[in-house]
Amino acid sequence: MTENLLLTSDWHLGHHNIRFLCDRPWDWPLRLEVNHRAAFDSNPEATLLHLGDVLFAKYWSRSLKEVWPGRVICTLGNHDRKKEQSRIEAEGWGATDSHSTIDGFRRILFCHRPQDLRRKFLSDIGVYGHKHNSPLTEYEAEPVPRSIRISPEFMDYRPIHLNDLLKIGETPIWHAASQKWYGASTYPEKLPVKEMGPNHRD
Numbered sequence: 001m002t003e004n005l006l007l008t009s010d011w012h013l014g015h016h017n018i019r020f021l022c023d024r025p026w027d028w029p030l031r032l033e034v035n036h037r038a039a040f041d042s043n044p045e046a047t048l049l050h051l052g053d054v055l056f057a058k059y060w061s062r063s064l065k066e067v068w069p070g071r072v073i074c075t076l077g078n079h080d081r082k083k084e085q086s087r088i089e090a091e092g093w094g095a096t097d098s099h100s101t102i103d104g105f106r107r108i109l110f111c112h113r114p115q116d117l118r119r120k121f122l123s124d125i126g127v128y129g130h131k132h133n134s135p136l137t138e139y140e141a142e143p144v145p146r147s148i149r150i151s152p153e154f155m156d157y158r159p160i161h162l163n164d165l166l167k168i169g170e171t172p173i174w175h176a177a178s179q180k181w182y183g184a185s186t187y188p189e190k191l192p193v194k195e196m197g198p199n200h201r202d
């Protein structure tokens with residue numbers, strides 16, 4: 001039995017240029033907010049595990065509770081600097097470098113950036129954000145240890161439950177036409193992946 005965890009990452013609230021850098025639809029902030037609120041309403045006891053890059057403090061002044069009113073643990077990202085971190089902590093979010101949990105015999109490590117699990121960590125599965133919709137890397141195809149990307153651009157700006165993620169076993173992609181989750185390798189259409197330009201920032 002795994003924890004009641006919903007996973008999300010890289011909201012980049014207030015970061016207007018992220019629309020162009022990561023090819024987001026113009027209404028991505030609304031999609032993100034509506035989808036997270038709907039997930040909260042159907043599972044208010046869940047803990048949201050946010051894998052970092054939450055907001056740009058200078059440009060986003062609203063309370064994070066408007067997006068997710070419940071409990072949150074955040075593994076801080078490269079854009080979660082001092083001001084961002086104090087906003088996150090002022091909302092009562094737990095802020096940490098990494099989080100881990102056990103599923104049966106498997107140890108799952110959550111953090112913002114991808115880690116080489118073969119070298120540094122005694123973990124069977126690594127779940128991370130940071131890479132957005134940049135092309136999938138070779139090690140994401142390796143079955144053991146498994147590296148799974150959480151990307152709002154692949155996930156229609158909605159969180160995924162840890163149980164659903166473990167069933168899929170690889171980077172989850174939301175297929176809007178069938179209203180279903182697929183793994184990156186079983187997604188029925190061409191992946192919405194493109195090479196990022198020279199000014200791309202994770």
Ligand SMILES: [Fe+2]
Nearest residue numbers: 010053130202
């Ligand atoms: Fe990011």
